[in-house]
Amino acid sequence: MDTDVIVVGAGPTGMTLANELLLAGVSTVLVDKLARRSDLSKAGGVQSRTLEVLDQRGLLEPLLATGEHPVTTGHFAGIPLPLQSERHCLPWRSVPQVVIEGFFERQLAARGLHARRGRELVGLAQDDDGVTAAFADGAALRSRYLVAADGAHSTVRSLLRAGFPGEPGTLTIIAADVRLGGADPSTSHTWSEDGHWAALFPLGTDPQGRQLRRLVLGGPDRSLPREVPVTEDEIREGLSAVFGTRVHLLELRYARRVTNASRQVERYRHGRVFLAGDAAHVHLPLGAQGMNTGMQDAFNLGWKLGAAVRGWAPEGLLDTYHAERHPAGAAVLRNVRAQSLLMDWAGTRDPEVLAAREIFTALARLPDVQHQLGDLMSGTAVRYPMPGSGSHPLVGLPAPDLDLGPARVHELLRSGRGVLLDPADRFAEAAGPWSDRVDRAGKGAGTEPVLVRPDGYVCWAGEGDPEPALRHWFGEPR
Numbered sequence: 075m076d077t078d079v080i081v082v083g084a085g086p087t088g089m090t091l092a093n094e095l096l097l098a099g100v101s102t103v104l105v106d107k108l109a110r111r112s113d114l115s116k117a118g119g120v121q122s123r124t125l126e127v128l129d130q131r132g133l134l135e136p137l138l139a140t141g142e143h144p145v146t147t148g149h150f151a152g153i154p155l156p157l158q159s160e161r162h163c164l165p166w167r168s169v170p171q172v173v174i175e176g177f178f179e180r181q182l183a184a185r186g187l188h189a190r191r192g193r194e195l196v197g198l199a200q201d202d203d204g205v206t207a208a209f210a211d212g213a214a215l216r217s218r219y220l221v222a223a224d225g226a227h228s229t230v231r232s233l234l235r236a237g238f239p240g241e242p243g244t245l246t247i248i249a250a251d252v253r254l255g256g257a258d259p260s261t262s263h264t265w266s267e268d269g270h271w272a273a274l275f276p277l278g279t280d281p282q283g284r285q286l287r288r289l290v291l292g293g294p295d296r297s298l299p300r301e302v303p304v305t306e307d308e309i310r311e312g313l314s315a316v317f318g319t320r321v322h323l324l325e326l327r328y329a330r331r332v333t334n335a336s337r338q339v340e341r342y343r344h345g346r347v348f349l350a351g352d353a354a355h356v357h358l359p360l361g362a363q364g365m366n367t368g369m370q371d372a373f374n375l376g377w378k379l380g381a382a383v384r385g386w387a388p389e390g391l392l393d394t395y396h397a398e399r400h401p402a403g404a405a406v407l408r409n410v411r412a413q414s415l416l417m418d419w420a421g422t423r424d425p426e427v428l429a430a431r432e433i434f435t436a437l438a439r440l441p442d443v444q445h446q447l448g449d450l451m452s453g454t455a456v457r458y459p460m461p462g463s464g465s466h467p468l469v470g471l472p473a474p475d476l477d478l479g480p481a482r483v484h485e486l487l488r489s490g491r492g493v494l495l496d497p498a499d500r501f502a503e504a505a506g507p508w509s510d511r512v513d514r515a516g517k518g519a520g521t522e523p524v525l526v527r528p529d530g531y532v533c534w535a536g537e538g539d540p541e542p543a544l545r546h547w548f549g550e551p552r
């Protein structure tokens with residue numbers, strides 16, 4: 075073997091995964107076909123659950139120190155959701171994807187991992203022992219596992235002939251990074267009477283202190299084939315259709331067309347090859363979910379691959395990646411579908427859609443509805459199915475703050491190992507044989523016994539015996 079794991083694609087998914095693998099002590103090769111990192115910003119928002127997991131790795135503070143990354147309000151189908159600060163300890167932040175990628179690149183480099191750039195994967199073969207990856211320059215690498223984090227047009231997915239069902243793109247909208255002049259539009263989404271719409275999100279400031287924004291434009295006649303370059307005139311005309319003369323374009327930094335294709339790979343695992351991020355799921359970028367979902371795939375998979383490589387993975391652990399992340403991805407695709415219908419993003423002005431939107435907008439003023447949507451959009455509503463882990467209401471959910479405060483819970487997970495919270499100090503002996511993979515936090519650690527996986531999800535809680543759960547999730551004792 076040249077390495078334990080090859081990660082194909084150094085986007086946010088691949089880099090997050092590489093970081094998790096390093097933490098798990100796994101030798102990793104990260105390859106990308108691009109000669110240098112792309113400087114195009116795509117994603118602009120990081121959700122609560124991603125912020126929480128970054129904090130669990132000690133990465134949040136240094137990430138936020140890279141610049142001005144304001145807390146932003148979320149939205150569902152363009153209907154603003156108020157800040158959920160009393161519900162989510164870390165409300166959404168505006169952090170451009172390009173910043174996240176640069177941050178992870180430096181993190182990895184500091185630990186000796188440099189992406190091998192200009193290396194395009196073109197061939198793949200696997201057998202009982204490992205995977206052989208072939209590259210366009212004629213090189214080949216062999217590893218025990220390979221992860222496809224190679225984006226929406228994944229080569230690995232094609233080579234596997236993996237089923238990728240869903241709907242093809244039928245329309246496009248424009249996404250652009252801009253500087254604007256004129257009045258500051260007060261809401262993130264604005265519609266004109268005739269169905270044109272614009273969405274604006276803060277992207278922070280450039281080195282000269284000038285405000286940058288993500289602009290998304292849609293509406294009737296706005297949909298051109300993806301390959302057609304976006305022009306400045308088109309942006310000016312789109313702004314004028316929505317804002318009249320109130321807002322105007324000062325500078326266009328980058329623009330692209332985005333389609334509404336919606337697809338999800340049938341199986342996230344193909345033997346020793348796993349798919350993650352956009353390679354596994356594509357959808358319209360609505361509500362800042364694509365990059366976040368990919369990073370959550372990586373947090374879910376990293377420690378499991380670590381366990382397999384280090385030889386303690388219990389039977390079936392690697393299969394839980396598909397069992398847990400496929401439903402999470404499918405839920406994102408569903409909420410994006412609902413949003414694109416309610417947003418009338420094609421600008422049809424269909425009276426039935428407008429009527430549904432009116433009622434939905436009124437409902438979204440109710441606190442319970444806001445909580446429901448806020449949880450859905452922030453990634454905190456994800457509950458992993460964990461058959462055989464008991465019926466305690468916390469099982470499958472992100473570790474709550476357990477009266478310790480979120481900071482303390484996150485700190486306990488910093489090592490990337492499992493954590494057994496044992497407030498009554500009852501399980502020192504029982505947990506001892508797993509002490510190489512699970513840390514035990516005794517007296518004062520919360521209010522009830524809870525076993526938390528390295529990715530921060532509760533896999534057992536209650537008054538009984540934690541040993542079956544330790545065995546189930548962390549394998550045979552030493």
Ligand SMILES: Cc1cc2nc3c(=O)[nH]c(=O)nc-3n(C[C@H](O)[C@H](O)[C@H](O)COP(=O)(O)OP(=O)(O)OC[C@H]3O[C@@H](n4cnc5c(N)ncnc54)[C@H](O)[C@@H]3O)c2cc1C
Nearest residue numbers: 083085087107117118119195225249351352362364365366
């Ligand atoms: C306009 C826009 C706005 C968005 N806004 C948001 C947002 O606010 N929040 C959010 O969460 N998401 C958002 N998204 C989605 C987000 O950008 C993607 O979900 C994210 O980039 C997926 O990350 P990834 O690492 O899985 O794939 P990618 O970022 O696509 O990275 C894949 C990498 O693989 C490399 N690669 C491809 N093929 C090969 C090969 N054969 N060999 C080697 N390397 C290869 C590529 O060069 C690339 O570097 C937005 C997307 C767009 C287009």
